[in-house]
């Protein structure tokens with residue numbers, strides 16, 4: 001069997017992985033510590049002295065974590081008793097076994113980047129769950145909410161746009177396709193707005209994204225949206241089955257989530273799908289990722305807007321949830337360090353669930369890294385092969401590029417991009433729609 005390429009790792013001094021572990025992750029930890037500090041009086045009001053003690057404990061655990069990271073200490077077993085603790089510790093054993101009995105231990109600047117980065121977020125969770133009574137505190141909530149409020153204008157413009165489109169049932173075939181493509185692109189560019197790339201600092205959408213789409217076209221490096229249209233319109237025409245289920249594996253809250261909900265709403269109103277299943281995270285993750293709480297919070301806030309078009313969208317979304325046309329799921333697998341090709345073994349129940357979808361949309365960079373096992377594939381390596389057998393259903397990755405990993409490009413395309421823009425892989429300026437169709 002041909003050998004697999006190595007994992008991205010902070011071992012590669014100067015790489016994006018290296019800079020993330022060296023600079024961005026400590027910065028995120030510092031911000032989390034600062035957030036806890038600033039909530040001290042809130043903890044006191046809620047829980048009295050115990051709340052303040054808990055805040056101190058969480059801060060000391062996070063400071064210890066930051067020190068371990070910055071001094072490249074061995075990665076230790078998790079000490080909490082959460083639902084996934086054993087799976088994590090087992091995985092750590094697996095990482096250790098890969099070192100083949102050498103004296104090496106898994107370490108921050110040595111082990112696979114995907115593993116250490118996920119581990120950091122899991123250790124933040126550990127610090128919080130080990131600090132009752134503030135065990136439910138989300139250290140990233142504040143910045144997620146901020147990014148939503150800062151994007152308010154774009155959200156209003158987007159909601160107005162989609163409200164003025166209706167009713168989608170009267171659309172011609174061309175209009176349907178055109179609108180689907182537009183909303184897919186909005187959801188793609190919504191992925192620029194994640195908070196872990198900016199070290200937790202504000203990263204909201206302030207431009208009119210609808211009017212920017214045309215100008216952004218050249219930045220879509222791979223565009224398989226025609227295949228998505230073909231798949232969904234075939235289902236619609238053939239009335240092939242009474243249920244056309246589209247699953248969206250969500251990424252970030254704030255503006256990106258709104259763009260995903262707008263897309264999901266259109267899939268239903270256009271009858272290209274009959275139900276949408278959303279997948280989010282069980283714990284705060286990579287700063288801005290969606291939890292169930294964020295999902296409900298966003299719908300509630302869109303509903304509560306004083307802008308008529310926006311609140312109408314929110315009311316319709318609330319209704320989709322109530323009527324069971326929109327179903328939110330979470331699963332611990334999404335916050336484990338495993339690549340998705342391991343899903344059938346590690347989370348067979350989730351894999352079986354995903355097999356019921358007609359199409360699965362994977363949003364964002366982290367999902368891409370997990371789909372691709374975070375390995376250094378050649379830029380021209382086929383997407384299907386890099387999935388290493390992961391194929392619960394036809395799937396599409398919708399992602400702006402924020403790490404040094406990209407497959408499926410044309411020969412020479414990467415070299416051209418590199419000559420033109422040396423940072424093309426990591427700034428979120430470029431995007432892809434990469435589809436792996438029915439087998």
Ligand SMILES: O=P(O)(O)OC[C@H]1O[C@](O)(CO)[C@@H](O)[C@@H]1O
Pocket residue numbers: 020024117191194195196197251252286363364365366367402403
């Ligand atoms: O929100 P996304 O698109 O998954 O991005 C997560 C980000 O986190 C990183 O892992 C860096 O910390 C990048 O790969 C990516 O920029």
Ligand SMILES: [Mn+2]
Pocket residue numbers: 194196251252286288289364366
């Ligand atoms: Mn994210």
